[in-house]
Amino acid sequence: MPYQYILFDAEQGVATITLNRPDVLNSFTMPMAAELQHALRATAEDDAIRAVLLTGAGRAFCAGQDLAEAAPADGTPAPPIAEIVRMTYNPSVRAIRALEKPVVCAVNGVAAGAGANLALACDVVLAADTASFVQAFSKIGLIPDTGGTFFLPRLVGLARATALAFFGDKLPAAEAQAMGMIYRVVEQARLLDEARAVARRLATLPTRGLGLTKRAFNQSLANDLDAQLEVEAELQSEAAQTADFAEGVRAFLEKRQPTFAGR
Ligand code: T3D
Numbered sequence: 001m002p003y004q005y006i007l008f009d010a011e012q013g014v015a016t017i018t019l020n021r022p023d024v025l026n027s028f029t030m031p032m033a034a035e036l037q038h039a040l041r042a043t044a045e046d047d048a049i050r051a052v053l054l055t056g057a058g059r060a061f062c063a064g065q066d067l068a069e070a071a072p073a074d075g076t077p078a079p080p081i082a083e084i085v086r087m088t089y090n091p092s093v094r095a096i097r098a099l100e101k102p103v104v105c106a107v108n109g110v111a112a113g114a115g116a117n118l119a120l121a122c123d124v125v126l127a128a129d130t131a132s133f134v135q136a137f138s139k140i141g142l143i144p145d146t147g148g149t150f151f152l153p154r155l156v157g158l159a160r161a162t163a164l165a166f167f168g169d170k171l172p173a174a175e176a177q178a179m180g181m182i183y184r185v186v187e188q189a190r191l192l193d194e195a196r197a198v199a200r201r202l203a204t205l206p207t208r209g210l211g212l213t214k215r216a217f218n219q220s221l222a223n224d225l226d227a228q229l230e231v232e233a234e235l236q237s238e239a240a241q242t243a244d245f246a247e248g249v250r251a252f253l254e255k256r257q258p259t260f261a262g263r
Contacts (some may be wrong), residue, residue, distance in 0.1 A: 005032035013203030022058025086136020100211025106195035117146035127173035207242035207262035
């Protein structure tokens, strides 16, 4: 499918999805979200793709909802907000969490509103040292969406999540790293190279095992210990049936580096 609002390319096992509306800081419209969701589905279906890299074009990662779509200046009726949330954000977050391949997010600049929370739904979040995170919702009387009320308190604790959501202040990337919200801050000029290297490395690891790890973490967010121990038993049995497990053990015993096929 030819895309209009995102860029998509795939090489060396990594699909790169770039939000591409730089004039409006890659803010989300329903058509851009539909393209993102299509690209995520395509990566899920393509066995050659073993990791995803999500980033933004220009100076921002994503400024959240395109407020001109949510409140058109020409007076045409806006889609109901619940519909925007259900069509734009919820399926995007679900697609990222359900994708049993690692999703790296390279936050290249400001990530605001739904843009901030979309990043937090990814598996490994790198951010430029010039980037920032803004829970912008409170500034316009909304609540955090795009999974923000789910991921943010789990990542940084309820006290910090509440203050970030209430005040809506810009949080520099270094502080986001210090409070455990993201994985790592990288010098702006090196961000994309570094993120590509991380994604390529992930693409050489046992893809099924990583996917099952992600499924286990997803389930752990709602499980008690007993239920989670059972999830581990089941998913470990699945992981143990992969060719990559056999290769990993063989390579260890033969004292060589493994070559994982992602199966
Ligand atoms: O339907 C619903 O609303 C429900 C869904 C909600 C989900 C949400 O995400 S709600 C939160 C929506 N996002 C925001 O409120 C953030 C709005 N943007 C900002 O606060 C600032 O732009 C930033 C802090 C992100 C960056 O500030 P700065 O000074 O670096 O850039 P800027 O000058 O404000 O923006 C540059 C351009 O992008 C500007 O256009 P112009 O003047 O050059 O023609 C600005 O209008 C445009 N832009 C930035 N954010 C948005 C946007 N246009 C539309 N929607 C945006 N969200």
